[in-house]
Amino acid sequence: MKKALIFSLAVIFGFALVMGCAPEEQAKTEEKAAAAPAPAKTTFVTIGTGGITGVYYPTGGAIAKIMNMKKDQYGIRATVESTGGSVFNVNAVMAGDLEFGVVQSDRQFQAINGMAEWKDKGKQEDLRAVFTIHPESITLVAAVDANIVTIEDLKGKRVNIGNPGSGQRQNSIDALTAAGIDYNTDITAESVKAAEAPGLLQDGRIDAFFYTVGHPAGNIKEATAGARKVRLVPITGPGIDKLIAENPYYAKATIPVSLYPGAENDADVETFGVKATFVTSAKVSDDVVYAITKEVFDNFDDFKKLHPAYIVLTKANMLEGQSAPIHPGAEKYYKEAGLK
Numbered sequence: 001m002k003k004a005l006i007f008s009l010a011v012i013f014g015f016a017l018v019m020g021c022a023p024e025e026q027a028k029t030e031e032k033a034a035a036a037p038a039p040a041k042t043t044f045v046t047i048g049t050g051g052i053t054g055v056y057y058p059t060g061g062a063i064a065k066i067m068n069m070k071k072d073q074y075g076i077r078a079t080v081e082s083t084g085g086s087v088f089n090v091n092a093v094m095a096g097d098l099e100f101g102v103v104q105s106d107r108q109f110q111a112i113n114g115m116a117e118w119k120d121k122g123k124q125e126d127l128r129a130v131f132t133i134h135p136e137s138i139t140l141v142a143a144v145d146a147n148i149v150t151i152e153d154l155k156g157k158r159v160n161i162g163n164p165g166s167g168q169r170q171n172s173i174d175a176l177t178a179a180g181i182d183y184n185t186d187i188t189a190e191s192v193k194a195a196e197a198p199g200l201l202q203d204g205r206i207d208a209f210f211y212t213v214g215h216p217a218g219n220i221k222e223a224t225a226g227a228r229k230v231r232l233v234p235i236t237g238p239g240i241d242k243l244i245a246e247n248p249y250y251a252k253a254t255i256p257v258s259l260y261p262g263a264e265n266d267a268d269v270e271t272f273g274v275k276a277t278f279v280t281s282a283k284v285s286d287d288v289v290y291a292i293t294k295e296v297f298d299n300f301d302d303f304k305k306l307h308p309a310y311i312v313l314t315k316a317n318m319l320e321g322q323s324a325p326i327h328p329g330a331e332k333y334y335k336e337a338g339l340k
Contacts, residue, residue: 043076043288048089048101050166051195052082053222055214055309056102059133059276062306063100066295074291084193086167087117093281094124099288104136104167104212105275106249109323116170126282128327130293131318134214134309137253137273138171140233141223142208143201144264151179151235159183160190160197160209168194168212171274174247175210178239198223201230208233214276214309216259224262231264232257235271244272249321275321282327289329297337315339 047064050056057080064078071077081098083089089101090111103111110116114123142148146157154176161176161183162169169191176183183189190206197209201223211219224230232255244250253273257265280289296303297315304310319339326334334340 041075042071043074043285044079045076045099045284045288045292046079046081046097048081048083048092048098050083050085050102051193051219053195053198053219054211054217055134055136055307056085056276057082058307059102060100062303063278063292063296065306066299066303067292070291070295076288076291078292084163084165088165090118090124090127090279093279094126096281096283099284100130100278100280100292102133103277103279104171105132105277105321105323106170106247107167108277108279109249112324124324127324128280128282128284128289128330129322129324130278130280130289130327130330131296132321133276133278133313133318134307135253135273135275135312136212136214137255137271138168138175138235139211139213139215139217139220139255139269139271140175140208140235141197141201141211141220141230142233143204144229144231146207148208148231148233151175151233151237151240152181153233154179154208155181155186157207158188158190158205160192160200160206162210162212163191163193166194167274168210171212172210174243174250175235175240175272178243179235179237180239194219198226202226202228204228212274214307215255216308220260221262224260229264230262232260232269234269240272249274249323277321279324280327284327284329286327286329286332289327290332291329293330293333297333297339 047060049060060080064080067076067078086103086107089103092098093101111118111124112127118124161172173183194211200206250272253271255269257268304313
């Protein structure tokens, strides 16, 4: 009985002691918690690109790589998505399904002005430019045994002009039309993705294909490395000159034949082209766009090394070729860096 009483008193005393100290300890714990920095909220952004054999996909990957190296600093985690190309990317950025997209300069022009695929939808007024990347040449690859030496020789041939939703499709149609060729009646037009075209050419299921791309491109290397001999066909002539003069987003371009030793060409190939641009929406935060712009430009030399197509880049020409308004986040960086 005595032992039980002593034990009970000890328990009560111990409980009282703990209760007496609890508020003080709790206060210290709360003070420490308040002083500790809150865990950074991660913002996830997705960059829409194109086929994995082109330059858009590694371009998106290069930008994501630069950003993810600083994910702890900015709280931004970037991922890359292979998509159908420029038109898809514009529409997905406008719908909020992508935060950024790589888009041909002609498609940027058409979207912001409510032309081409956006004629019925109207002007994409929330489209915002961030920066311009590499030049892209409209490239015509043809089988030697199909006897295609000029673009006019495509009449009566089986030609891939690009999948719906890609920027290259309209470029192909523009080039054909300028050369006096109706793609509906004068050729057998295929509409497959660029990644499938080299295989179709080598298998003899098409005679030629168009591809708007920065060089060197894996797609063209694949096409020129097969058993069936191919050549890069010049896209020139009075009609092409008129097309370039009438459309501010087109310019003459040259494809160095040295980039494709497997091609049956003796000289560089004359053509025309556009530029790849990096776009976003007005709804994407200034802080996110500022961070991406800053990291790409502050690491400019390293960025240029990430793909051979970037060799011609300068900070100045990365601000050219834009039709949509510059996003305020990018504008802020350009002014800080003395680029505007």
